[in-house]
Amino acid sequence: MGEFKAFAVEQYLSELEHGVQYNFSESGVHPMSYAELCDLADIDRDALFATLVDYPQVNGNQLLRERIAALYPKAHADNVLVTVGATEANTLVAATLLEDGDNVIRFSPTYEQLAGNAHNLGFEVRTVDMLPSRAWAIDGDGLTAAVDERTRIIHVVNPNNPTGQVLSDEDREAIIAAARGVGAWIVADEVYSGTERNSDEPTPSFWGNYERVIAINSMSKAYGLPGLRLGWLLAPASLISDFWRRHEYASITATMMSMHLAAAALAPTARDAITARARRLIRRGFDTLQEQLAHHPEVFSVVPPQASAMSFVKFNLPVDSDTFASRLLGEEDVLVIPGSRFGVEGHFRFSSALPDEHLRAGLARMNALTGRILGSA
Structure with a gap:
């Protein structure tokens, strides 16, 4: 530690x-x-309030995981673990993926939840600058210098917090190339996808562009539903059980009500x-x-x-x-x-x-x- x-x-x-x-x-x-959500998502209030205040399915109910998976190319419900916000997803990733001697790459400025977890677990965190002189583009030379054979995670928040910038195609390719070169995981916090100012097209996910990607998102930012405390991670199905076992220690599950409301909010029309x-x-x-x-x-x-x-x-x-x-x-x-x-x-x-x-x-x-x-x- x-x-x-x-x-x-x-x-x-x-x-x-x-x-x-x-x-x-x-x-x-x-x-x-809640009233606005019920109206926008056409939620049957009587059916909602008839829901038992019980434990839901621990990894996320089937409908919710299917609707989350539908947001990503070639993803399936088995790729999804529902978490208590993106917060828990980041915590589970650090606890699951990192092993003795590993290091983590972070870009600065950023929301450093995953990097902070890694530091507190005793892992080296290396910083690559984002350059204000270039509209917060990444320092490509700095990325090349920071990555080595012990790099386990390259963590990126895209769109970025706090700058609101979306990675250029060039920067995305540089990150993928750096990860592929050493077999690192790209952990992509994509909670601001869907909040674009100049387009109605959501920022593309890293999912589907490289085989070692974990995508993280939540209902908090683009959906205006932070109080649901519901997020998810999307990962290769072979890894989900490892995250799930740690999820049972960390929180056991998100709530029954938050899962019902999130599933309704993620229906395509809603x-x-x-x-x-x-x-x-x-x-x-x-x-x-x-x-x-x-x-x-x-x-x-x-x-x-x-x-x-x-x-x-x-x-x-x-x-x-x-x-x-x-x-x-x-x-x-x-x-x-x-x-x-x-x-x-x-x-x-x-x-x-x-x-x-x-x-x-x-x-x-x-x-x-x-x-x-x-x-x-």
Whole structure:
């Protein structure tokens, strides 16, 4: 075991987010109500409430796993394990795949849940930069230098958290080539597929492009259903039982109700309606964010995210990201995540896929603080 490393982003959220008036720290679209979900997915409320509050099938009920598998080329229900969010899926992957002497490749900035698990289990984690000067493309030379015969996992979040960028075809091929060259697994966190700003086509999965891929997703981000706490991993069928055995230790199962609701939400017609809702919020929200950042064009800039509900905003102020975020919270009741929590200074992560009136009110407060900081500089 290595020295325990706290999950910097989630620690920040769990300590500060509750009770905040303007919470722009989340990474998904504005959550749906149960009533809205029932309407969009045409759920029979009487049948739903007649469901027994019992243990469901531990690996995920058959209908749900079939609907998940249908999202991926040539996948089957036997390739799917339903988990308690993508959180558990990442934890199971680290606990199952890594062996003595292995290392893990992560790209930075990123959501480091899997890398943090690997570190806390005592494994070496190597970092490859994503380059802001190239719209957050990966450092190909850095990837080549980092990978060796002991690389067991190359972990990628695509679309990326916190930048919202989608890997180019060139970067995807570089990752696949690096993995194939040493027999490494690509573990692809794809929770933001379906949140694209400029297209209605979901970001392609790594599944089907290389034989050693584990794809992870959940109902939290593109679907606006984080409270279901339901995710999944997709893997070669020969590996599913290994994950399943550890799943029984970690959580045993997701809930009966979350499985029923997720299966309904993933029916093709319902899924189309739900992801269309997400894209409307994302596109309108980012337009509002850009409009409001333009009040201080000398201060704020952002590489427009290609997907996701969030932006990784760069700022030019005489304070660091922790100080800016702390003052926003203390003086304006506005919560964002400082870039320091992703290892990148001079930035903050901002979620804008929210009701417009609420978003504008919070951004006005951020602009007010920015004006005060500039006035006192």
